[in-house]
Amino acid sequence: MQSFGLPNFIPSSANDLMNAETQRRIEDSIMQQNIDHTLQHAIEHVPESFARVVMLFIKCKVNGQEVKAFVDSGAESSVMSVKFAEKCNILRLADKRFRGVAKGVGTCAVVGRIHMAQLQIGNDFFPISLMVVEDDLVDMMLGLDMLKRHQCIIDLRQNCLVIGTTGVNAPFLMEHELPAGLMEMKRDLFEGSMQKSEAASSSSSATKLPDEEDIAKVMEFGFSREEAIKALKMRNNVKQAVAYLVAQNVNKHFPAK
Structure with missing residues (x-):
């Protein structure tokens, strides 16, 4: 599971959303969502940038x-x-x-x-x-x-x-004419990168239901049960789930340009 380098601190109430530490987490989550946004655009508009480049x-x-x-x-x-x-x-x-x-x-x-x-x-x-x-x-x-x-x-x-x-x-x-050793090395690097990406994706989309205690903690901040479950599945962490949901609501009102 991806880590944003955040401390092990869980807000005890909605008021904690205004402290500096939680605001930093929210900022991190917004930045990550903007990165995901550019990734989606790149996949749609410049898919060739994700393909292997044939060396000269x-x-x-x-x-x-x-x-x-x-x-x-x-x-x-x-x-x-x-x-x-x-x-x-x-x-x-x-x-x-x-x-x-x-x-x-x-x-x-x-x-x-x-x-x-x-x-x-x-x-x-x-x-x-x-x-x-x-x-x-x-x-x-x-x-x-x-x-x-x-x-x-x-x-x-x-x-x-x-x-x-x-x-x-x-x-x-x-590409098929390139030296055999170079092709094998490029294939190993490419496949290794893809396996890591697929493993991360599989981990983030796990279907296991989060702990009820964690769901309740996220719901204390005014989010629905469905939103809490979705965020916990994506972040696998209460503080990051809360930051994600808050950032998502912020982006609805102030979308990235």
Whole structure:
């Protein structure tokens, strides 16, 4: 059950609705209802925002080895995994003086820098510098250094990467073409998130009747038995149920804009 971080205090009378602590709970409940309101609008008007986003990958070659490279304009440098560098037989060229830690959404160890490698996109060849990292989630990532050097354009309308210096277009891969390991990780994260959401929803909509004592306490504030039961099922807590019902009545007179 979701917690709003409220203290274990139950108003003893309707007069307690005016004290600062109860007013804070009411404010929290109003804010949560406004969030739920925007969620409902988002589901109705922009349902695509709840779908998984297909990441941008292109097919290319490094030293003759085919690879599905992740295009990331938010990364400062282009990177390659140790595993793929070994496959390309260029790990021996990694300058270990450039060892360190790469930081972004997470962190990973940098084992060195390959100062020059041959990148092939379509029929064109490009020189590229690569940081070699231990993370093997993706074999290769094209960062901002390469994108700026070759005046690349991420064209989402045509769904391709345009190499400005040569004019070649590299189509972005469809979802089923993405690296298998990445797809499995995204699926696990997505399904795990959905399971948590469904568990929370199931918990909040439980059909078990609240305790009669709790129902009576909520009804002391002037609410009907049906309203008390509904609020207790949603909040599973007397103080939060009262705050919810008060906030609901406030919103009837002052709806969120």
